[in-house]
Amino acid sequence: MGEQFERADGMLLGRRSYDILSSHWPDVPDEEGGAKINGMAKYVTTRTPMTAEWRNTRVLVGEAAETVAELKKSTDGEIIVQGSSDLLRTLQQAELIDEYRLLVFPVILGEGKRLFAEGTAPAGLKLTGSTATDAGVVYVTYEWAGKPSYGMVE
Numbered sequence: 001m002g003e004q005f006e007r008a009d010g011m012l013l014g015r016r017s018y019d020i021l022s023s024h025w026p027d028v029p030d031e032e033g034g035a036k037i038n039g040m041a042k043y044v045t046t047r048t049p050m051t052a053e054w055r056n057t058r059v060l061v062g063e064a065a066e067t068v069a070e071l072k073k074s075t076d077g078e079i080i081v082q083g084s085s086d087l088l089r090t091l092q093q094a095e096l097i098d099e100y101r102l103l104v105f106p107v108i109l110g111e112g113k114r115l116f117a118e119g120t121a122p123a124g125l126k127l128t129g130s131t132a133t134d135a136g137v138v139y140v141t142y143e144w145a146g147k148p149s150y151g152m153v154e
Contacts (some may be wrong), residue, residue, distance in 0.1 A: 009077030010041035012068065014084035018044040021082070022054040043071060043079070045087060065094035072096060100125060100142040124148045 005011075013021065021037075028034030042057040044050070045064040052059050060067035064087055071079075080101075081088055091097050129141040 005036045007078060008040060008080040010043060010075065010079040012043045012079050012081045014087040015044060015046045017083035026054050064090045065096065068096055069094065098144055102140050
């Protein structure tokens, strides 16, 4: 993940992911990896007002698709979404995600939720890259390919 944080200019989080990460990262010393994540811009989507104490955090109050669309228009650079599967689904439906970078691990623990589950609309993505680490982690990149067209299935 270090490489992803180094590439990013900001991080977008849902409220629950923010609560989890902000309980740990502010106390991580710069020399142990805290410099980049604590110094970068962080944006939190929430429907209810909140106080953000983690430095460089801006709270986006309202419906996520609307507040993120405004953020996207007014912000240059790369903003990553860390965790926040519900937020990702909302942004996907609103066509606000330009690229997916997924880390695929060879062992699955727990139940989890599928990002592109059966019964959902086609994602409209194309695979643009795939690499594997020595530890067996597969890193894949998908780009937005446009809204899929729908036709008759016979």
